[in-house]
Amino acid sequence: MDFSKEKSEFYNNLTKTIRRHIVKMTNHAGSGHPGGSLSATELLSVLFFEHMNVDSNNPDWQDRDCFFLSKGHCTPVFYSVLAEKGFFPVDELMTFRDVDGRLHGHPCGEHIPGVDISSGSLGQGLSVANGVGLIAKLDGSNRRSYCMIGDGELQEGQVWEAAMTSAQYNLDNVCAIIDWNKIQLDDFVENVKGVKNLGDKFRAFGWHVVEIDGHDINAVNEAYKEAKRTKGRPTAILAHTVKGKGVSFMEDTHDWHGMAPNDEQLETALKELA
Amino acid sequence: MANQEAPRKGFADALIRLGEKHDNLVVLDADCAKSNMTNLYKNRFPDRFFNIGISECDLVGTAAGMAVAGKVPFANAYANFLTGRAFDQMRISVCYSNNNVKIVGHNAGTSAAQEGATHLPLEDISLMRSLPRMTVIVPADAVEMEKAVEAAYYHEGPIYLRVGKLPVPIVTKKEEPFKIGKAIKYREGADITIISTGIMLDESLKAVAELEKQGVSAELLHIHTIKPIDKEAIIASAAKTKHVITVEEHSIIGGLGSAVAEVLSEHQPAKLRRIGTNDRFGVSGKMDELLDLFELRAHRIVSTANELLGHRVTS
Ligand SMILES: Cc1ncc(C[n+]2csc(CCOP(=O)(O)OP(=O)(O)O)c2C)c(N)n1
Ligand SMILES: [Mg+2]
Numbered sequence: 001m002d003f004s005k006e007k008s009e010f011y012n013n014l015t016k017t018i019r020r021h022i023v024k025m026t027n028h029a030g031s032g033h034p035g036g037s038l039s040a041t042e043l044l045s046v047l048f049f050e051h052m053n054v055d056s057n058n059p060d061w062q063d064r065d066c067f068f069l070s071k072g073h074c075t076p077v078f079y080s081v082l083a084e085k086g087f088f089p090v091d092e093l094m095t096f097r098d099v100d101g102r103l104h105g106h107p108c109g110e111h112i113p114g115v116d117i118s119s120g121s122l123g124q125g126l127s128v129a130n131g132v133g134l135i136a137k138l139d140g141s142n143r144r145s146y147c148m149i150g151d152g153e154l155q156e157g158q159v160w161e162a163a164m165t166s167a168q169y170n171l172d173n174v175c176a177i178i179d180w181n182k183i184q185l186d187d188f189v190e191n192v193k194g195v196k197n198l199g200d201k202f203r204a205f206g207w208h209v210v211e212i213d214g215h216d217i218n219a220v221n222e223a224y225k226e227a228k229r230t231k232g233r234p235t236a237i238l239a240h241t242v243k244g245k246g247v248s249f250m251e252d253t254h255d256w257h258g259m260a261p262n263d264e265q266l267e268t269a270l271k272e273l274a
Numbered sequence: 275m276a277n278q279e280a281p282r283k284g285f286a287d288a289l290i291r292l293g294e295k296h297d298n299l300v301v302l303d304a305d306c307a308k309s310n311m312t313n314l315y316k317n318r319f320p321d322r323f324f325n326i327g328i329s330e331c332d333l334v335g336t337a338a339g340m341a342v343a344g345k346v347p348f349a350n351a352y353a354n355f356l357t358g359r360a361f362d363q364m365r366i367s368v369c370y371s372n373n374n375v376k377i378v379g380h381n382a383g384t385s386a387a388q389e390g391a392t393h394l395p396l397e398d399i400s401l402m403r404s405l406p407r408m409t410v411i412v413p414a415d416a417v418e419m420e421k422a423v424e425a426a427y428y429h430e431g432p433i434y435l436r437v438g439k440l441p442v443p444i445v446t447k448k449e450e451p452f453k454i455g456k457a458i459k460y461r462e463g464a465d466i467t468i469i470s471t472g473i474m475l476d477e478s479l480k481a482v483a484e485l486e487k488q489g490v491s492a493e494l495l496h497i498h499t500i501k502p503i504d505k506e507a508i509i510a511s512a513a514k515t516k517h518v519i520t521v522e523e524h525s526i527i528g529g530l531g532s533a534v535a536e537v538l539s540e541h542q543p544a545k546l547r548r549i550g551t552n553d554r555f556g557v558s559g560k561m562d563e564l565l566d567l568f569e570l571r572a573h574r575i576v577s578t579a580n581e582l583l584g585h586r587v588t589s
Pocket of ligand 1: 033035036037071073120121122123149150151152153154179181183184185243257304305306328330352355
């Protein structure tokens with residue numbers, strides 16, 4: 001079922017706010033990763049505001065759902081969602097990458113409320129998600145374990161080692177979200193080391209696959225629901241997205257993978273996101 | 275102010291020059307060709323460049339295969355992900371098999387800057403030094419980098435070369451000869467020996483000048499090859515000065531400081547202090563802010579020298 005008019009309006013505003021944070025934070029730092037943050041905005045917003053069973057006042061609560069940002073460079077979107085969800089003050093976002101702050105370039109599991117693991121070395125998140133999934137089963141807990149992976153990141157062998165573990169143990173409490181924006185650091189994924197037929201790949205590994213438009217909040221919401229309903233198998237949400245989504249000059253190019261907007265570019269971006 | 279240049283630029287220039295002369299030189303990267311400047315090699319020699327994707331283990335294994343097939347591969351990735359993740363591939367497919375692979379660790383030390391702890395390589399030298407047959411080279415600046423790349427190409431056997439991303443002052447001289455395993459004496463002195471590696475040569479030169487003003491005669495050895503280390507040079511200097519300080523943009527565990535400590539304790543016991551990062555992870559910050567935070571600065575070398583020599587520190 002689609003979101004109500006009010007809910008749609010809420011997400012419209014929220015995702016715009018988050019995109020504004022993303023460009024402002026990277027501008028403030030003079031570095032960082034806007035492209036893969038903008039592509040993941042709807043996916044993370046709907047996950048945290050609709051599905052994740054977490055308590056920002058008690059971030060380490062034992063039975064909480066876990067989220068692992070395996071593509072750890074996308075802290076601008078992750079920190080923004082956490083701040084908007086109340087894990088820490090929104091003002092703190094403007095300390096992004098400061099030497100005396102805690103909002104480091106890549107997530108630090110020890111110091112930032114709502115961050116369940118340190119990441120930034122690509123390929124490690126799904127194994128960690130499986131660890132939580134396995135123990136949830138052992139403990140008879142209903143908690144769920146989510147992991148977001150980049151499409152370029154899928155080139156790391158560990159992702160596929162982990163994908164086999166999830167299927168072997170029937171981890172239906174594990175959900176992998178692939179931000180399929182078609183672009184990595186150097187180039188288009190298909191020009192570097194292609195991940196074509198991604199649905200078939202995951203299905204062959206024993207996964208349930210949902211393929212969606214990752215910027216359609218209703219589709220995103222339904223995908224998370226379907227993952228929850230799916231029993232006996234882990235679910236991979238393959239989300240077709242646009243790298244740099246929402247800022248015209250950042251869209252669909254690897255140039256803005258790891259580059260910050262200067263003041264002028266920031267102004268243009270904020271106008272587009274008004 | 276000295277001229278500044280990014281070490282990676284010196285690396286890329288030298289690689290292309292060598293590529294022009296030698297068609298057995300092949301270059302691999304792991305989706306960081308833009309950042310590592312190996313895309314310059316790619317543009318010049320598209321057939322002899324391979325982007326293996328975000329797959330560091332695969333990258334090193336593939337490079338080993340290329341060496342088996344008779345080429346001289348330079349395998350590039352960010353230093354941490356390369357040395358940490360692909361350690362076993364280096365151990366088995368490269369070093370144990372004695373394959374002629376050049377491993378290039380980029381974004382070295384504090385030049386990973388605002389990327390933060392995950393990206394700041396502070397343990398790579400330690401890891402690489404532990405591998406049998408691995409030669410470990412840590413140049414001081416872009417000029418020395420060019421010579422190191424050349425020497426690495428002509429050297430038969432595995433090499434780890436550490437390359438920084440951000441501009442640093444040029445402090446070495448073009449005409450200075452570069453020989454793998456040979457320390458370079460930058461200053462003759464009598465009271466204390468300062469041994470630096472990598473970009474710490476710059477701060478060490480400043481420290482030596484400051485010490486001279488304070489009446490301390492410091493000898494300065496620059497060690498670009500951490501393994502095999504120049505034992506003779508270290509022993510000779512320590513025999514003269516009896517006091518040694520090591521300075522590195524890396525953990526004091528397992529890097530230059532450890533290597534020098536091993537030589538001194540076996541051959542020429544001397545008072546030793548190691549300056550580097552102290553068993554900790556990095557944080558995000560501008561390169562200069564990180565060098566300040568870790569106190570990888572001339573003033574620390576100077577105060578450490580005075581402390582070691584038992585001088586009362588005024589100032
Ligand atoms: C193990 C590892 N290798 C290399 C990098 C450097 N790196 C950071 S992001 C990136 C590209 C990621 O592409 P993708 O997974 O598609 O992410 P997105 O498009 O969502 O930004 C690379 C190569 C890294 N962080 N970790
Ligand atoms: Mg991508």
